Amino acid sequence: xxENQEVxxxxxxxxxxxxxxxxxxxxEHLDIMDVYTPFPVHGLDPILGLEESRLHIAGFIFGxxxxxxxxxxxxxxxxxxxxxxxxxKPYWSVPAFIPITFELTVLFAAIGMVxxxxxxxxxxxxxxxxxxxxxxxxxxxxLAFQTNGASNDSINSLKGFLQRTGASxxxxxxx
Amino acid sequence: xxxxxxxxxxxxxxxxxxxxxxxVCMVLxxxxxxxxxxxxxxxNFLHNVAFFxxxxxxxxxxxxxxxxxxxxxxxxxKRVMEAISMFLPYGLVFMLIxxxxxxxxxxxxxxxTDAAAVExxxxxxxxxxxxxxxxxxxxxxxxxxxxxxxxxxxxxxxxQEDEDGEDDNFTAYRRMKKWAAWFLPLxxxxxxxxxxxWIMSIDAHWYSTMFAWYTTASWLVSCxxxxxxxxxxxxxxxxxxFVTQEHLHDLGKYLFGFSVFWTYLWFSxxxxxxxxxxxxxxVYFQDRIREFPVLFYGNLLINFVLPFLVLxxxxxxxxxxxxxxxxxxxxxxHWFDFFNMIKPGSLKAAQHGHGGHDGGHGSxxxxxxxxxxxxxxxxxxxxxxxxxxxHEVAEHAAEAGSFFMGFDIPGLLxxxxxxxxxxxxxxxxxxxxxxAPLYPEFDPYIQESLHHEVEQHAPAEHH
Numbered sequence: 003x004x005e006n007q008e009v010x011x012x013x014x015x016x017x018x019x020x021x022x023x024x025x026x027x028x029x030e031h032l033d034i035m036d037v038y039t040p041f042p043v044h045g046l047d048p049i050l051g052l053e054e055s056r057l058h059i060a061g062f063i064f065g066x067x068x069x070x071x072x073x074x075x076x077x078x079x080x081x082x083x084x085x086x087x088x089x090x091k092p093y094w095s096v097p098a099f100i101p102i103t104f105e106l107t108v109l110f111a112a113i114g115m116v117x118x119x120x121x122x123x124x125x126x127x128x129x130x131x132x133x134x135x136x137x138x139x140x141x142x143x144x145l146a147f148q149t150n151g152a153s154n155d156s157i158n159s160l161k162g163f164l165q166r167t168g169a170s171x172x173x174x175x176x177x
Numbered sequence: 178x179x180x181x182x183x184x185x186x187x188x189x190x191x192x193x194x195x196x197x198x199x200x201v202c203m204v205l206x207x208x209x210x211x212x213x214x215x216x217x218x219x220x221n222f223l224h225n226v227a228f229f230x231x232x233x234x235x236x237x238x239x240x241x242x243x244x245x246x247x248x249x250x251x252x253x254x255k256r257v258m259e260a261i262s263m264f265l266p267y268g269l270v271f272m273l274i275x276x277x278x279x280x281x282x283x284x285x286x287x288x289x290t291d292a293a294a295v296e297x298x299x300x301x302x303x304x305x306x307x308x309x310x311x312x313x314x315x316x317x318x319x320x321x322x323x324x325x326x327x328x329x330x331x332x333x334x335x336x337q338e339d340e341d342g343e344d345d346n347f348t349a350y351r352r353m354k355k356w357a358a359w360f361l362p363l364x365x366x367x368x369x370x371x372x373x374x375w376i377m378s379i380d381a382h383w384y385s386t387m388f389a390w391y392t393t394a395s396w397l398v399s400c401x402x403x404x405x406x407x408x409x410x411x412x413x414x415x416x417x418x419f420v421t422q423e424h425l426h427d428l429g430k431y432l433f434g435f436s437v438f439w440t441y442l443w444f445s446x447x448x449x450x451x452x453x454x455x456x457x458x459x460v461y462f463q464d465r466i467r468e469f470p471v472l473f474y475g476n477l478l479i480n481f482v483l484p485f486l487v488l489x490x491x492x493x494x495x496x497x498x499x500x501x502x503x504x505x506x507x508x509x510x511h512w513f514d515f516f517n518m519i520k521p522g523s524l525k526a527a528q529h530g531h532g533g534h535d536g537g538h539g540s541x542x543x544x545x546x547x548x549x550x551x552x553x554x555x556x557x558x559x560x561x562x563x564x565x566x567x568h569e570v571a572e573h574a575a576e577a578g579s580f581f582m583g584f585d586i587p588g589l590l591x592x593x594x595x596x597x598x599x600x601x602x603x604x605x606x607x608x609x610x611x612x613a614p615l616y617p618e619f620d621p622y623i624q625e626s627l628h629h630e631v632e633q634h635a636p637a638e639h640h
Contacts, residue, residue, distance in 0.1 A: 044630050054491075058491075062489075089452070089454070090454065091452075097444075097447065097448045097451050097452070098448075098452070100444060100448070101448075
C-alpha cells in the first residue's frame with residue numbers, strides 16, 4: 003500500500019447515484035482511484051472496466067495440487083513405505099483413498115486461495131488498513147480520486163464533479 | 178414479449194413421428210430382439226417409464242422446494258416445471274401395465290412374482306411381506322396417485338394466481354405453500370419405496386440403503402437437464418425472452434452441483450459395500466464390473482467427469498452451446514445409469530429362466546443355490562433345476578461371457594425406444610405448456626425473477 007496518498011472522495015447515499023456518477027466520470031475520462039461500497043453493486047465492475055478475477059485459476063491449481071499430494075502420498079505410504087493390510091483389502095485400495103483425497107483437495111484449494119488473496123491485496127498480520135470513512139461499510143457509497151500533486155483548479159473541478167453528480171458529502175483525507 | 182406458447186403442427190408431427198419410431202422399435206424388440214427378446218422388451222419398457230415418471234416427480238418436488246424456500250428466481254420459468262409434472266398420470270398408466278403383468282405373468286421383470294421360486298428361497302420368503310404383487314400395486318397406485326394430486330394442485334393454484342390478478346394477500350400462493358410443506362416429506366419418503374419396488378427389486382436378493390438417494394439424484398439431474406434444454410429450445414423459438422443467461426447460469430450450477438451430488442451418492446454406496454465386503458451386497462457390483470465394464474465406467478465418465486470438468490468454469494454455464502451439450506450428455510448419461518441399474522439383473526434373470534445358473538454366483542458359495550434361482554419360463558426349467566445342484570455352473574459361466582445386445586450396452590432398439598418415450602414425454606409437456614401463459618404475471622416473485630442477476634463480471638453480450 004502506498005503511503006501518504008491525498009484522497010478526495012464523495013459519499014453517495016444510493017447505489018444508483020453512484021453508478022451514474024461512475025459512468026459520468028468514465029465518460030469525462032477522470033482518473034478514478036477506487037470505488038467503495040458496503041455490498042456488491044451489480045453492474046459496477048463492467049463500468050469500471052475491471053477484469054474478471056483470476057483467483058479461481060489459483061484455486062484450481064491448488065486444488066489439483068491437493069488431489070495429487072493426497073493420492074500420491076497415500077499410494078507411497080501404503081505400497082512402499084509402510085504396507086499394512088486393512089480389513090483384507092489390497093495395499094493399494096483406491097476407494098479408501100478417495101475421501102481423504104477429496105478432503106485435501108478442498109483444504110488445499112481453500113487455504114491456497116486465502117493465502118493468494120491476502121498476498122495480492124497486501125493483507126496479513128500486522129497490516130493496518132486505512133479507511134476513508136467508516137460509513138462506507140454501512141450505508142454510504144464512496145467514489146475516490148487521488149489528488150497527489152494535483153493543482154487547486156483540478157481539485158476544485160473534481161469537487162464540483164462530485165457535488166454535481168449528487169454526492170451528499172465531499173471530503174479530503176491523507177491516508 | 179411472446180407470452181403464450183403455441184404447440185405448432187410441425188412440432189407435433191415431428192414428435193408423433195418419433196413416437197411411431199419408438200413404437201416400431203418396441204415391436205421389433207418383441208419379435209426380433211435377440212435371444213431374450215421379451216425380457217429385453219419389458220426391461221426397456223420399465224426403464225423408460227421409470228426414468229420419465231421419476232423426472233416428472235422431481236419436477237413437482239423441486240417446485241415444492243422452490244415455493245417453500247421463498248425462492249424467487251425460478252418464477253419466470255415455473256410453467257416449464259408445472260408442464261413437466263403433467264407427465265405423471267401417463268407414468269401411472271404405464272405402471273398399471275406392469276402391475277397387471279405382475280399378476281397375469283405376461284412379463285418376467287421381477288423374480289419375486291414367481292410363487293414357486295419364492296417358496297424355495299429363504300431370502301425372498303423373508304421379503305415377501307414387502308415384495309409381493311399386492312403391495313407393489315397398492316403402493317404404486319396410492320403413491321403416484323398422491324403425486325398426481327399434488328402436481329395438479331400446484332398447477333391449479335398457479336393458474337389461480339393469474340385469475341385472481343392483483344392480490345395483496347397472495348391467497349393462492351399462501352395455499353400453495355401449505356401444500357408444498359406437506360409434499361416435501363410425503364414425496365421424499367414415498368419416492369424411496371417406489372424406487373425399491375420398481376427398480377431395486379429386480380435384483381431381488383440385493384439391497385442397499387443408499388439406492389433410493391442415488392436414484393433420486395439421477396432423476397434430479399435429468400430433471401434439471403430437461404428444464405435447461407426446454408428453456409434453450411423455447412428461447413430459440415422466440416419465447417421466454419425474460420428468461421436470460423442469468424437464469425440458465427443458475428440452472429447450470431444446479432446441473433453441476435447435482436451431478437457432483439449424484440457422484441457423491443454413487444461413491445458412498447459403492448464404498449460402503451466395498452468396505453463391508455458382504456457377499457450378498459458385493460454381488461451387485463461384482464456383476465457390473467466384471468460383465469458390464471462399459472456401463473459401469475462409462476456411467477461415471479458421462480455423469481461425473483464430463484459435467485465436472487466442463488461446467489466448472491463460469492463461462493461454460495453462460496453459453497447455451499456448452500450448457501446444452503452437457504445437458505444432453507447428462508440426460509442420456511442418467512438414462513444410461515438407469516440402464517445399468519435395470520439390465521444386468523434382468524439379463525441374469527433371463528439366463529436363469531433358460532434353465533441354468535450363472536457362474537458369477539457360483540463363487541459366492543455358502544447358501545442354497547435355489548435361493549439364487551431366477552426362474553422365468555415354465556415348470557420344465559424349474560423342475561430341471563430343483564433336481565440338479567450346481568452342475569450347470571460351468572456351462573453357464575461360458576454363456577455369461579458372451580455379449581447380449583440390449584443388455585450389455587444399449588442397442589439401436591433401446592435408443593429408438595428412448596426417443597419414442599422422450600417424444601411422448603415432450604408431447605405431454607408441450608401440450609401442457611400451451612394451455613397457460615408462459616409468463617406468470619401475478620406470481621409474487623415475478624419481479625425478482627425478471628431482475629435476477631448472478632454475474633458481476635458480465636461481459637458485453639450481457640443482454
